[in-house]
Amino acid sequence: MRDLHLLPKVRDSLSFLYIEHARIEQDAQAIAIYDATGKTPVPCAALTTLLLGPGTNITHAAIKTLAEVGCLVLWTGEAGVRLYAQGLGETRSSRLLQRQVRLWSDRESHEAVVRRMYELRFGELVSPSETLQQIRGREGIRVRQIYQHFSRSSGVPWDGRFYRRGDWAKADPINRALSAANACLYGVCHAAILSIGCSPALGFIHTGRQLSFVYDVADLYKTEITIPTAFSIVAAGNEQVEGRVRRSVRDVVTEKQLLKRIVPDIQRLLNVTDVPLGELSTSDDPDALDVPPGELWDPDGGIAGGLNWDDDREV
Numbered sequence: 001m002r003d004l005h006l007l008p009k010v011r012d013s014l015s016f017l018y019i020e021h022a023r024i025e026q027d028a029q030a031i032a033i034y035d036a037t038g039k040t041p042v043p044c045a046a047l048t049t050l051l052l053g054p055g056t057n058i059t060h061a062a063i064k065t066l067a068e069v070g071c072l073v074l075w076t077g078e079a080g081v082r083l084y085a086q087g088l089g090e091t092r093s094s095r096l097l098q099r100q101v102r103l104w105s106d107r108e109s110h111e112a113v114v115r116r117m118y119e120l121r122f123g124e125l126v127s128p129s130e131t132l133q134q135i136r137g138r139e140g141i142r143v144r145q146i147y148q149h150f151s152r153s154s155g156v157p158w159d160g161r162f163y164r165r166g167d168w169a170k171a172d173p174i175n176r177a178l179s180a181a182n183a184c185l186y187g188v189c190h191a192a193i194l195s196i197g198c199s200p201a202l203g204f205i206h207t208g209r210q211l212s213f214v215y216d217v218a219d220l221y222k223t224e225i226t227i228p229t230a231f232s233i234v235a236a237g238n239e240q241v242e243g244r245v246r247r248s249v250r251d252v253v254t255e256k257q258l259l260k261r262i263v264p265d266i267q268r269l270l271n272v273t274d275v276p277l278g279e280l281s282t283s284d285d286p287d288a289l290d291v292p293p294g295e296l297w298d299p300d301g302g303i304a305g306g307l308n309w310d311d312d313r314e315v
Contacts, residue, residue: 020053
């Protein structure tokens with residue numbers, strides 16, 4: 001089994017790669033893409049997210065390699081807009097997931113996380129006297145002002161956000177660009193969330209969807225990354241908007257060093273300050289090879305281990 005400590009951390013990885021109408025196979029200890037242009041090797045150990053679009057075939061060996069190096073695989077629709085399925089994250093620890101569940105399930109701590117999210121988005125403290133309805137109203141005004149600002153500065157007309165899954169072609173270029181850009185951002189945030197063992201479904205502002213927490217985290221960066229990128233791409237022309245905006249988002253994610261920021265931001269949101277990620281001692285590291293499967297739950301704390309029925313050895 002591969003030692004997970006040898007793999008790149010999320011903050012050191014490349015952002016994402018979108019592939020369509022190609023075949024993906026294992027190539028040595030990495031993968032390679034075969035399409036009409038020939039063979040393209042991919043250093044998947046340094047890749048955060050691989051988005052597989054329509055017309056893509058991938059071998060079992062390639063999927064195994066991607067899983068071993070912690071690269072999240074997403075099966076998506078055209079331009080990466082719709083998500084059909086996902087692979088696994090690379091962590092084996094449930095510590096942050098348990099923290100997330102505790103904060104999510106308690107009303108007071110849940111609201112505290114929501115307020116921290118808005119503070120990160122606003123860049124200023126939220127007054128304790130403000131209700132959530134007031135905060136959301138202020139957020140709505142800010143978002144509308146941001147769209148209007150980039151519309152004026154880019155010269156791209158803006159008539160509001162419009163997107164329907166079944167009517168993709170009916171959306172105007174700026175709405176298609178925003179949807180494609182956001183889909184790429186969701187993929188990067190999704191990969192970061194899974195890489196540290198959190199649940200993408202347990203959102204604090206957004207609720208009820210399998211990607212609610214992904215939407216929460218991605219909203220922290222839209223005004224900085226996807227909105228200005230989408231308007232600049234459409235301002236330059238309406239042809240092949242989706243492909244151009246994907247490539248531009250990839251460059252902006254690198255330029256803004258987003259992958260170095262997502263995990264610390266999630267830690268800040270979940271108020272995790274006791275043990276920094278990546279700095280666990282060897283004895284506490286759940287990804288270490290000699291660590292048992294886990295402990296048994298006991299409300300009185302009297303059971304430190306149990307019987308592992310997979311191989312009948314005492315743990």
